[in-house]
Amino acid sequence: MNSPVGHLNMQYMSATSEYLYCSTFQINTTLKCLFYEIRKPQEVFVKVFIVTNTHLHPAACVSASASLGLLVSLRLRVSLRLRLCVCVSASACVSACVSLRLRLCVRVSGSACVSASACVSLRARLWVCVRVSASACLCVSACVSLGLRACLCVRVSASACVSLRLRVSASACVSLRLRVSASLRVCLCVCVRVSACVSLRLRACLCVCVSLRLCVCVSGSASLGLRVSLRVCLCVCVCLCVCVSACVSLRLRVSLRACLCVCVLVLQGKPMRESLGEISYSASFLEWFSEEARRVYGDIVPSPAKDRKVLLLKQPVGVASIITPWNFPSAMITRKVGAALAAGCTVVVKPAEDTPLSALALAELAEQAGIPAGVFNVVPCSRESTPSVGQVLCTDPLVAKISFTGSTATGKVLLKMAADTVKKVSMELGGHAPFIVFDSADLDKAVGGAMASKFRNSGQTCVCSNRFLVQSAVYDRFVEKLGQAMDAELRLGHGSEPDTTQGPLINARAAEKVLHQISDAVSRGAKVVKGGKRLDGSFMEPTLLADVTANMLCTKEETFGPLVPVIRFNTEEEALAVANATSVGLAGYFYSQDVSQIWRVAEALEVGMVGVNEGLLSTAEAAFGGVKESGLGREGSKYGIDEYLEVKYVCFGGLKP
Structure with missing residues (x-):
């Protein structure tokens, strides 16, 4: 072909x-x-420099390329500030005095007479285990006076004073500032905050073994075997193991749901x-x-x-x-x-x-x-x-x-x-949904419905309310309450941030269209109550306009952005005339507690879907579709499958009665 x-x-x-x-x-x-x-x-193992394995084909989630910045928002500052408080600061172990005053006085007067006196005064704190196995081999044939002050006070005084002043510290504060972070925003950006399954298992295991081996061996000639093999094997393995149980085996459980979420x-x-x-x-x-x-x-x-x-x-x-x-x-x-x-x-x-x-x-x-x-x-x-x-x-x-x-x-x-x-x-196809608030409406519920209906996806849905019609008696209170709700509930920001409710519009053209509608309305007498400005990129401030009239551009064409133009009306007939004065009819919403009025308005609105005291309509069980130039056919519900079926008539004849 x-x-x-x-x-x-x-x-x-x-x-x-x-x-x-x-x-x-x-x-x-x-x-x-x-x-x-x-x-x-699905399971994803993140090792610290994040190695993710999902079963998604590269093409499937590609692009998240490394934008897969895990936002496990783990910030892991694990702030285990691990000062380790082995804070081995000058004292930590051995408080400087293995004070091994090994005064070894050897006199060989004439024959081999050895008088040895060893004094080991060992003061230890913490978990330091000092083993001194001293053995020296001194073979003299004259007279050697050997003063070996192994004053383990870490001085290593010229001849093995081993001055181990074991501040083990080395500021082994290891500070481990276990910011393992490296800004472990690892920004899979979005996904692995994923409210879904982050089964985080932190393990950390840090072990420092300072195995200090010191061997002093003196030798002469004539056999006086003094073998000082001081094997101070200081096993500072000590409690640096203390650390933790903090380490990062970080085993994340992520659902494919989250990966699809990244794409969105x-x-x-x-x-x-x-x-x-x-x-x-x-x-x-x-x-x-x-x-x-x-x-x-x-x-x-x-x-x-x-x-x-x-x-x-x-x-x-x-x-x-x-x-x-x-x-x-x-x-x-x-x-x-x-x-x-x-x-x-x-x-x-x-x-x-x-x-x-x-x-x-x-x-x-x-x-x-x-x-x-x-x-x-x-x-x-x-x-x-x-x-x-x-x-x-x-x-x-x-x-x-x-x-x-x-x-x-x-x-x-x-x-x-x-x-x-x-x-x-x-x-x-496109919509231009009216949102009508009658005198009898519960205003708090109407404001909640308006917020849900208008600001989902930053106003970029075909069923978003586009024209807000409010009856005169409740007009000022509705505008005031809606402005307060916008201040309290709407937060502009990057989609991966947990408190963000409003992201950017799809592109710069979309932001320009909203700004143009605002400018047109203001030039014709509308008042900006909230917002009204374009921010960086395609971000647009959620905007509330009062004193809007039916001759303004925002009431004639679909906005597809976070703009709320509020029109005042006096009678039910007037509201229906404005609501139906359009070539499209996808969805419509209204708030009222008058049962007779509810039936009248629901039947009179020229739309395919009506929300009565409700701002969100969509569900798989209901038929989705519009009238007039808003489309043909229905999606979802038991009727949705009929759009993909043909009815074939079979006449089976020639049967014997």
């Missing part, structure tokens, strides 16, 4: 009948395996807590669809003729092209691929060019889980190649189904391409 993209081998896209029609039990089992692969703990955090900038949440969310779709694979039911329909049976079968559509965005690089893949594999389809995944590693890691896990080769395929590509790869995925006759999540503008282009070969299409 002639393909504009050389590395895109379409043969892998053709589904093997063997897999398409395999038993639901097999599909259920492989999807379950993939689910457990993501959750399964490093490439997309999502804070650690949210990255971990996304991986759990991703796994939930695999678990859900592994069970739905058992429930792909057909029908037997009563026939109007006695010699016929009417059967309705459900069969997989075939090869599915899966095109996913950067804001949920793992979850958007599993939400689509889980349903496709459960139905029996093979898939070709084209991840966003900004976040390809999550897709590659999932492909590696799929292989480990036992999914056959050629069933789960990944085609990463550069920004420049994206249009040509997208064209192949949407126009090739071998592709039977397209599932896309992204902007409305891009979705329209893909729909036009798919129309030529009349492919089955699912589209989850």
Whole structure:
């Protein structure tokens, strides 16, 4: 096949009948395996200069290259300041006086007469064991007066005064400042803080053996065998062993979940807590669809003729092209691929060019889980190649189904391409969600819902609230409480820092778009209550605007950033008119305690999903999708698998009544 993209081998896209029609039990089992692969703990041994072994294929988590900076935030200052307090400071052992005053007076007057007097006054502290085995061999034939003051007071006075002043110290404070650290932020950056499994086992064992061997041997001639073999084997093995039990065998238990988390955090900038949440969310779709694979039911329909049976079968559509965005690089893949594999389809995944590693890691896990080769395929590509790869995925006759999540503008282009070969299409496109607060609402809950709905992923989700409509009677109090909550709960920073809630936007263009909307609103009379400034790189201050009107840019186009424009309204009808005055309709939220009003507004909002007194909607069990220009079809829930199935009618005739 002639393909504009050389590395895109379409043969892998053709589904093997063997897999398409395999038993639901097999599909259920492989999807379950993939689910457990993501959750399964793996062991990683970190030695001190960190040698990590995960079973992830290099390509899977590459890039974390050494950004795998373990952040075990172990800072290990183990600050065992080990001053060792053998603090052998001048006293530690032997307090300087092995005072071995070995006055050896040898007189040979005439014949061999030896008068030897040895006085060993040994004062020892700590665990120093001094053994003095003295033996000297002095063979004289004259008169040798040998004064050997072995004053073990460490002086080594000219002839073996062995002055061992054993401050053992050498400042053996070993200071061990066991900062083993070397800034043991080892920054796997993100991951191995990993709240998941850091089974840290510190052992440290330091042992210093100062084996001091001193041998004095004097010899002359005539046999007076004095062998001073002073073998001071000072075994300062002593208690330097004291140390520790601190050492770093650092045996980390890391889950593959954490490795996937690194891909999300490093490439997309999502804070650690949210990255971990996304991986759990991703796994939930695999678990859900592994069970739905058992429930792909057909029908037997009563026939109007006695010699016929009417059967309705459900069969997989075939090869599915899966095109996913950067804001949920793992979850958007599993939400689509889980349903496709459960139905029996093979898939070709084209991840966003900004976040390809999550897709590659999932492909590696799929292989480990036992999914056959050629069933789960990944085609990463550069920004420049994206249009040509997208064209192949949407126009090739071998592709039977397209599932896309992204902007409305891009979705329209893909729909036009798919129309030529009349492919089955699912589209989850842009949103412009209203968030309405009525007079009867519990304001504290409404503020909590607004924080959750707006600032998840720094405002970069398609279901984030975009326009905040607050009824006049509670407007000022809501703005005040929301400002206080923003001050108390939001922290800008690097995603690997534990208290970070807001990371950077995906790129500089995203930050510029938010800044442009703020400037437009302020120029038209809006008031900046909080934030409003762009910081370094693509960081944007969470911003709260008051006195916003419906003619401002931020109320007309999706923001995809941490901007909260608050509009005042007076009546329910006015709020619904503003909320529905848009060409898209993905999600909508409102807070009220009036039951009649809740039913009226829930039915009147022109969106595919409604949150009533709730700011977070997404779950594997619910149908996700929009109306108007927000898309076609549904993902998740029992309806999600139908997007990858065709209903075949079989009329079985010629039966004898």
